[in-house]
Amino acid sequence: MISINDLILVxxxxxxxFGFARWIKSNNIEKYPEYRYFIKGLWFKIIGVSFFxxxxxxxxxxxxxxxxxxxxxxxxxxxxQNFSKGIAVLFNTNxxxxxxxxxxxxxxxxxxxxxxxxNTFLVCRxxxxxxxxGSKSFLISSFLTxxxxxxxxxxxxxxxxxxxxxxxxxxxxxxxFMLSLIFWGGIMKDIFMLGxxxxxxxxxxxxxxxxxxxxxxxxxxxxxxxxxxxxKPYILICLIPGALLWLNNFYLGxxxxxxxxxLVFPLLIVVFLSSGFFIFSSFSSSMGRYGSLESAIExxxxxxxxxxxxxxxxxxxxxxxxxGLLADC
Numbered sequence: 001m002i003s004i005n006d007l008i009l010v011x012x013x014x015x016x017x018f019g020f021a022r023w024i025k026s027n028n029i030e031k032y033p034e035y036r037y038f039i040k041g042l043w044f045k046i047i048g049v050s051f052f053x054x055x056x057x058x059x060x061x062x063x064x065x066x067x068x069x070x071x072x073x074x075x076x077x078x079x080x081q082n083f084s085k086g087i088a089v090l091f092n093t094n095x096x097x098x099x100x101x102x103x104x105x106x107x108x109x110x111x112x113x114x115x116x117x118x119n120t121f122l123v124c125r126x127x128x129x130x131x132x133x134g135s136k137s138f139l140i141s142s143f144l145t146x147x148x149x150x151x152x153x154x155x156x157x158x159x160x161x162x163x164x165x166x167x168x169x170x171x172x173x174x175x176x177f178m179l180s181l182i183f184w185g186g187i188m189k190d191i192f193m194l195g196x197x198x199x200x201x202x203x204x205x206x207x208x209x210x211x212x213x214x215x216x217x218x219x220x221x222x223x224x225x226x227x228x229x230x231x232k233p234y235i236l237i238c239l240i241p242g243a244l245l246w247l248n249n250f251y252l253g254x255x256x257x258x259x260x261x262x263l264v265f266p267l268l269i270v271v272f273l274s275s276g277f278f279i280f281s282s283f284s285s286s287m288g289r290y291g292s293l294e295s296a297i298e299x300x301x302x303x304x305x306x307x308x309x310x311x312x313x314x315x316x317x318x319x320x321x322x323x324g325l326l327a328d329c
Contacts, residue, residue: 001057001066001138013140017147018042034161034168041157041176042150048182049146053139056186068187069138071110071124072131078107079128090125092118120189122231127187142186149185152195152224155202162205193232196224197239204243209250 021039029035056063079086081104088097100116103109114120127141130148134140157175161168175181185191203221206212228235 001069003137005135006137006139009135009137010139010143013134013143014046017046017143032158032161034158034172037157037168037172037176038154041154041172042147044177044182045146045150045153045185046143048179049142049185052183052186053142065142065186065188066138067111067114068123068127069131069141070108071114071121072127072141072187073136074103074108074110075124075128076131076136078102081107090128092122092125119231119233122227123187123189123192126192126227130187145187145191146185149191149195152197152199152202153181156198159202159205189231193228193235196227196231197235200224200228200239201243204246208247 018039021042025035025038028038053065056065075086075089078089082097082102084095085097085102087093088095089102092098100109100112110121110124114124127145130144131141134144153175157171160171160175164171181194184194199220203217203224206217207214207221225236228239
């Protein structure tokens with residue numbers, strides 16, 4: 001997973017990444033004081049990913065991040081071996097080329113179970129361009145994944161500074177320098193989803209509340225929504241109600257007359273509840289097992305049974321029975 005070429009390529013890529021980051025900082029620091037943490041946050045992210053990679057490679061001897069990388073490598077190899085098959089697999093089209101049989105010993109094989117699970121294999125699809133951009137290096141591909149995620153995290157950091165100005169340093173420690181957010185990186189579902197959720201929040205605010213650069217923010221709002229929907233769709237079940245409630249509170253807050261607020265409040269509740277129901281109904285067919293409450297609970301129970309396996313997790317597990325889960329819902 002690590003070759004002699006990394007000794008040459010990694011420093012070159014880091015110089016380019018932080019050179020570009022310095023250019024971004026210099027163009028924004030005078031207008032937005034929080035940009036003084038831009039490069040520091042990126043450094044922490046790169047260092048955290050380095051620790052993450054080291055533990056998976058030298059302690060565990062492999063793991064999910066390695067298998068995701070190998071899946072991305074197989075897609076990239078297929079792309080150059082047979083362009084039509086590579087496109088079909090990369091974009092998950094309905095073509096008969098989008099099949100596990102398209103892979104061969106020359107391209108390498110992804111894990112069959114992961115290929116058949118579109119939510120899991122999306123990580124390989126997203127990582128394939130980064131694999132090529134990163135000169136086919138596991139280390140550089142992991143760093144680039146962290147950088148892509150950091151864009152979303154940074155936008156969320158910018159957002160909370162817009163909403164609650166004067167807390168630049170405190171928010172930097174809460175968002176940019178939080179140890180769990182720094183460490184968990186590399187080529188994983190979680191790192192893509194963290195960036196997507198943060199970017200979704202920022203874009204939602206700019207489109208529906210601030211109404212600023214609606215086209216581009218709308219584009220990234222749709223893009224990140226699709227990414228979440230096709231990777232961890234249950235996250236949308238949490239995001240959509242919160243986003244609609246946020247929108248509801250914003251419009252109510254803009255009303256100065258208390259009587260009008262009282263009269264408009266029930267109407268807004270009905271409008272946003274109907275909108276939420278419509279959005280969920282539109283997405284439910286794409287959510288698979290998370291498209292209904294019963295199937296979501298069944299999936300949670302399966303996950304719970306997996307977490308109770310002492311062979312894999314030892315005593316580091318927790319138990320939540322079906323009745324408790326229903327009560328929480």
